[in-house]
Amino acid sequence: MVRCVRVPKREGEQVRSKLFAEGMLDLGARIRSDGDCLLIPVLCESYPGYEIMDADLDVQEQRSTDYREVAEVPEDLRDDLPSSFDVVGDVAMIKLPDELKPYASQIGDALLKVNRSIRIVFEDHGVKGEFRIRDLERIAGEGTSETVHREFGVRLYTDPARVYFNPRLSSERARIAGLVTEGETVIDMFGGVAPFGTVMCRLAHPKVVYSIDLNPDAEHFARMNAERNHISNLHPMTGDSSNLVYGLPMANRIIMNLPQIADRFLPIALERLEHGGTIHMYKIIEREDFPPFLERLVSDAASDGHDISIEYSELKTYSPTMSVYSLDIKKA
Ligand SMILES: C[S@@+](CC[C@H](N)C(=O)[O-])C[C@H]1O[C@@H](n2cnc3c(N)ncnc32)[C@H](O)[C@@H]1O
Numbered sequence: 001m002v003r004c005v006r007v008p009k010r011e012g013e014q015v016r017s018k019l020f021a022e023g024m025l026d027l028g029a030r031i032r033s034d035g036d037c038l039l040i041p042v043l044c045e046s047y048p049g050y051e052i053m054d055a056d057l058d059v060q061e062q063r064s065t066d067y068r069e070v071a072e073v074p075e076d077l078r079d080d081l082p083s084s085f086d087v088v089g090d091v092a093m094i095k096l097p098d099e100l101k102p103y104a105s106q107i108g109d110a111l112l113k114v115n116r117s118i119r120i121v122f123e124d125h126g127v128k129g130e131f132r133i134r135d136l137e138r139i140a141g142e143g144t145s146e147t148v149h150r151e152f153g154v155r156l157y158t159d160p161a162r163v164y165f166n167p168r169l170s171s172e173r174a175r176i177a178g179l180v181t182e183g184e185t186v187i188d189m190f191g192g193v194a195p196f197g198t199v200m201c202r203l204a205h206p207k208v209v210y211s212i213d214l215n216p217d218a219e220h221f222a223r224m225n226a227e228r229n230h231i232s233n234l235h236p237m238t239g240d241s242s243n244l245v246y247g248l249p250m251a252n253r254i255i256m257n258l259p260q261i262a263d264r265f266l267p268i269a270l271e272r273l274e275h276g277g278t279i280h281m282y283k284i285i286e287r288e289d290f291p292p293f294l295e296r297l298v299s300d301a302a303s304d305g306h307d308i309s310i311e312y313s314e315l316k317t318y319s320p321t322m323s324v325y326s327l328d329i330k331k332a
Pocket of ligand 1: 130131132163164165166169189190191192193194195196212213214215218239240241242257258259
């Protein structure tokens with residue numbers, strides 16, 4: 001039997017919310033109907049204006065939302081379970097330390113159990129090669145790794161096993177879209193499935209966005225993203241951007257998301273950028289090396305005849321000593 005308060009149905013929600021706010025709602029039992037009243041389980045002995053009684057209420061099952069609580073792994077390894085993992089659309093990808101690899105399928109099952117929006121789980125063996133593609137191994141769930149990721153009302157079709165895609169850059173994509181003024185010509189030199197271009201074309205009004213990638217699968221998904229989001233001014237292209245940019249109009253804005261080596265392409269980008277334009281470059285670097293790196297960018301640009309100024313922010317920590325920086329490089 002559970003202590004509960006008997007409330008006319010029309011007042012039910014108001015009383016339930018008040019009890020919840022006061023910490024008096026018993027979350028261990030389920031509210032049930034009793035004629036034209038509701039029986040709401042409570043933790044108090046009386047409630048002014050309403051009848052208190054004992055009733056037989058069903059137990060409310062508490063569903064965990066943390067896969068670490070339900071994963072069937074030895075107790076001494078539970079603390080080693082990763083606290084974070086990536087989700088792209090309905091695909092989850094998790095990196096596992098060596099000691100947890102024998103329990104990969106149990107970990108995948110736990111992720112599926114607590115996250116109803118996840119369809120399939122992969123162990124993520126890291127990003128590899130020139131195309132920066134993740135090496136993925138299915139550990140639970142059904143189907144393929146092809147999926148649709150939604151951000152800011154935009155549908156991004158992708159396949160994390162065939163093309164690089166980073167769901168954690170959504171705020172950065174929105175930030176850059178917010179900087180785009182009407183009629184700009186934009187080039188994304190390392191465009192992937194064109195998440196920057198697609199979000200930008202939906203949230204802003206560039207004249208045209210060229211999204212280049214070496215990986216032909218990137219162009220396939222970028223075209224799909226343009227089409228399914230009803231965009232006609234996004235032009236995906238396959239090839240080496242250091243060559244292809246010379247066949248394109250000069251840009252007002254250039255995106256360079258190849259954080260290991262993007263700076264090697266900076267002289268080319270500066271050459272193809274209009275005066276007054278901006279380059280958004282990402283860089284992974286040792287934190288202590290970042291100030292001299294900035295100085296070198298400015299002096300190298302000056303030797304090529306470009307007057308640049310740089311604003312930057314530290315996007316995230318990459319390792320104990322390294323960070324990913326976002327640089328807005330303006331050409332005077
Ligand atoms: C880190 S990913 C970024 C993809 C995309 N901008 C995003 O945010 O999802 C870098 C991409 O650059 C592509 N890439 C590498 N070298 C390139 C080059 N020389 N020209 C064009 N694309 C290149 C890779 O295939 C990869 O898709």
